[in-house]
Amino acid sequence: MSRADALRGRARRPTGPDAGKATGPAEDRVTPPELVLGRRRLLAAAAGLALGCGPSGSVEEARSASTTEAKAFPVPVLRPSPFDTGEPPTSRRDATRYNNFYEFGPDKRDPARRAHILRTRPWTLRVDGEVHRPRTIDLDLLLRRYPAEERIYRLRCVEAWSMVIPWIGFPLARLLEECRPTSHARYVAFESLLDPEQMPAQHTDLLPWPYREGLRLDEAMHPLVILATGMYGEVLPPQNGAPLRLVVPWKYGFKSIKSVVRIRLTRRQPPTTWNQRAPREYGFFANVNPEVDHPRWSQRRERRIGELRRRPTLPFNGYAEQVAHLYRGMDLRRFF
């Protein structure tokens, strides 16, 4: 029995409330060797840190942990998720050097070049608005409270490129449920950190800052939606939205807001950054849809990073079976 198997054998709990009934696209999942290795690394890290996922040390310690080589994720990954795609993950190198994070500049190489100055500890998340139990939670507390799991998801950027990323995180629904949404809550609004000292492009008017995103409450509660704190078996690198980012795999990447500091439940549809910036080009829903083109380019095909030619884009980024019911009866051309 490999150590990775041993790790899985010690699974503390099922993957999520819907793990049993989910019919994910991953029935024929084969764990790529890279990932098994990744899990071994994790196991070693978990053993080394022992109860490292317990109360964190001082702020200083946490800060240094995010900047030194010690990037091993303290929470073991327990088992493959039924939502995992069976596709091979994009190389970690590519996933950490090519992405959009406008707070650090509009070029897709800017985040990897500049985001290292982001301080990810101490970090607090505020959850408020239409909830019975608003709260401000320290990130390390959050990590302890919601056990992390691995989710290997496709990521489709609105710019027609895509990746497959092994995220580590927990379902957003867990957090939202605990905050007990009121009967008026219909939407969830998210906000990124606003701090031009750490996010240099916030000195410019590239976008209205802070970056904002939103989901309908039923979308936000869907078991596919996670708050990610890691990827590739390690702590989330700053350029990918550390220390806490949203992942909504059936929507264009810009919906998956990074470096989240605030989650607010609302009665009305909240304003969202790209929609405000160019309402004709970026809708509130932004579901991946090969039938509805961006005004300046086609959404029918995408380039999977690491591949030469383009491949067809799938409705809802391949998650139609899980999420199409959320939009039954809606005109997806109008609500793009």
Next chain:
Amino acid sequence: MARGETARRTAVGLAMAPALWIGIGLARDGLGANPVEELVHRTGRAALLLLLASLSVSPLGRAWGRPQLRPARRLLGLAALGWAALHAGITALLDLGLDPGAALEELRERPHMAAGAAALALLIPLGATSHGAAMRWLGRRWKALHRMVYVAASLAVLHVGLQGKLGTRQAAPFAAALALLLAVRLPPVRRRLTRR
């Protein structure tokens, strides 16, 4: 003439420089995570920069009083055409998968693609008639035909301007350079800049 030779060598160097630029990128990090996109960008920029370089030969020659720079103008123009053809070819092959339906759809629905294709379509006859025999054969019409290069360059700048990421102004330096090159051709400006 030795001076003409220097101009020619400089032009050949400029024409090949993008290959070096691409080669360095390949050697350093394989042109990044999305090498096809990077290749399209680098070949496109090479084409437009060489086209603008070609357009600056005559004004420079006039200002320096050296009409023998002319061969450089043709060489740079042909290089621009070559890089533009490669640029369009990579797009057609790797982005559109050589699918004529997809290509037609792009041309119809994306103004920036139509502008790029129009620019290339104009550059091709210019390249084909750039040699001495065609010049003699076309006579006075040659000059009229080759004025189309300004239209081609404007369309190429438009091609970049229409595709840009929101909030970035990547076409601005190209547009400024083209405006300058057109301005120095206005008769009053031209008279002033000419050295005899």
